[in-house]
Amino acid sequence: MATPDVYKPAGTPDPFSSKMVNSPRINPSSKETQESLKRSFAKYLAADHGSPAVGKLFNPSKHLQYEEPTHIHTMEDIGFAASKGVSPVAVSEPFRLFSEEAVNIMREEIFDPEVQEKYSYTSDISPRQLRGYAPKHGKFIFEAWKHPETLALVSKIAGVELVPVMDYEIGHINLSVPGSKRDANMDDEAIVGWHRDSYPFVCVLMMSDTTNMIGGETALRTGTGEIRKVRGPSKGCAVVLQGRYIDHQALRAFGGQERVTMVTSFRPRSPRIRDDTVLKTVRPISNLSDLYGQAVEYQLENAESRIRQMLKNVRDSMKAGATDVQAIKSFLDFEIKTLSHLDKEIVDESLVKKGCLAEVCVEANDPKRHKTGE
Ligand SMILES: [Fe+2]
Numbered sequence: 001m002a003t004p005d006v007y008k009p010a011g012t013p014d015p016f017s018s019k020m021v022n023s024p025r026i027n028p029s030s031k032e033t034q035e036s037l038k039r040s041f042a043k044y045l046a047a048d049h050g051s052p053a054v055g056k057l058f059n060p061s062k063h064l065q066y067e068e069p070t071h072i073h074t075m076e077d078i079g080f081a082a083s084k085g086v087s088p089v090a091v092s093e094p095f096r097l098f099s100e101e102a103v104n105i106m107r108e109e110i111f112d113p114e115v116q117e118k119y120s121y122t123s124d125i126s127p128r129q130l131r132g133y134a135p136k137h138g139k140f141i142f143e144a145w146k147h148p149e150t151l152a153l154v155s156k157i158a159g160v161e162l163v164p165v166m167d168y169e170i171g172h173i174n175l176s177v178p179g180s181k182r183d184a185n186m187d188d189e190a191i192v193g194w195h196r197d198s199y200p201f202v203c204v205l206m207m208s209d210t211t212n213m214i215g216g217e218t219a220l221r222t223g224t225g226e227i228r229k230v231r232g233p234s235k236g237c238a239v240v241l242q243g244r245y246i247d248h249q250a251l252r253a254f255g256g257q258e259r260v261t262m263v264t265s266f267r268p269r270s271p272r273i274r275d276d277t278v279l280k281t282v283r284p285i286s287n288l289s290d291l292y293g294q295a296v297e298y299q300l301e302n303a304e305s306r307i308r309q310m311l312k313n314v315r316d317s318m319k320a321g322a323t324d325v326q327a328i329k330s331f332l333d334f335e336i337k338t339l340s341h342l343d344k345e346i347v348d349e350s351l352v353k354k355g356c357l358a359e360v361c362v363e364a365n366d367p368k369r370h371k372t373g374e
Pocket of ligand 1 (some may be wrong): 195
C-alpha cells in the first residue's frame with residue numbers, strides 16, 4: 001500500500017509514538033520488543049508531553065494505585081506483525097490501576113438515576129450499556145481518564161502515547177448479572193460475540209467485586225487462528241487491549257450479584273499516526289449528534305495540526321528555493337485518505353438502525369478471516 005502508516009514531514013522531530021511504529025524490526029524477539037518499549041517510554045516521559053490535569057476531584061496520589069502488569073503480550077506473541085496496528089503491544093495481563101475509593105466514587109456517578117435513565121442503551125449483542133454521560137454527569141470519571149498520570153500509565157502499557165478518543169467514549173459502561181452456577185455448562189459462552197473494536201486501544205476497568213465470580217475472561221483469536229484467553233480483571237484492576245486489530249470476545253462470568261465494567265477507548269495522541277477508527281460498532285448505540293460532532297472535531301483538529309506544519313515546511317522550502325515534491329505528495333496522499341475514510345464513517349442518520357450490532361459482528365465471526373491475517 002502506498003500510504004505511509006505515519007506521515008512525518010521532513011525535518012520535524014520524531015514523535016515518541018511514530019518512532020515506535022517506524023522502528024525497523026528484523027524479527028525482534030518478544031523480550032527485545034519489551035525492552036525497546038521500556039526505553040522509548042522512558043524517553044517520552046523525560047520529554048514532558050503531558051497535558052495539564054482537568055479539574056480537582058481526581059487526586060492521583062489518592063485515587064491511582066498502580067501496580068505493573070505481570071506480563072504484556074506483544075502482537076508478535078500472538079502471531080501478528082508488530083506493525084499491524086499502531087503499537088507492537090497486543091494486550092496486557094490485568095493490573096491494578098485505581099484505588100477502591102476511586103472505583104466507589106465512579107460507581108456513585110454511574111448509578112445516579114439520571115445517568116441510568118437518560119444514557120442507557122441496549123443492543124442485540126449486549127443487554128445494557130451506559131454511554132456519553134461524561135463529563136456532565138460523570139465529572140470524577142472524566143477527570144480520572146483525562147489525568148496526565150493516568151494517561152502516562154495507560155500509554156506506557158500500550159507502547160504508544162494515547163489520549164481518550166473523544167469525550168463521548170470516556171467511561172462506556174457494560175452492565176450484566178452473571179449467570180448462576182446451574183448454568184455452568186454454558187462455560188465459554190460469550191456475553192459480547194466476536195468483534196473488533198471501533199478504536200485502536202481500550203482500557204477495560206472492573207468495577208464489581210469478583211470474589212465469587214468465575215469466568216469473565218477475554219478470548220483473543222491469534223494470527224494462526226487459535227483462541228487464547230486473558231484473565232479478567234478484579235475490582236479496581238484493568239486490562240489494556242489493542243482491540244481494533246484483534247478479533248476478541250468477552251466470555252460470560254458466573255456467580256456474583258452484578259458485573260460492571262468500564263471501557264474507555266483511546267487513539268494515538270500524535271496526529272501523524274494513521275487513524276483506522278471506524279464508527280460501525282458504536283453508531284447504533286450512540287447519540288449520533290454527539291458522536292459525529294466529536295469525531296469530526298478531533299479529526300479536524302488533527303488535520304489542522306498537520307496542515308499548519310506542512311504550511312510552515314512549504315514556506316521554509318520556498319525561501320530556500322528547494323520545494324520537496326515527494327513531501328508534498330506524501331502529505332496530500334495522507335490527507336485525502338484520512339478525510340475519505342472519515343467521510344465513509346459519517347453515515348446518514350436515517351440509515352443507522354438503533355441497537356442493531358449483530359450484523360456488524362458477522363465479519364469477525366468469519367472463520368476464513370484468520371487465514372488471510374486481515
Ligand atoms: Fe471489544
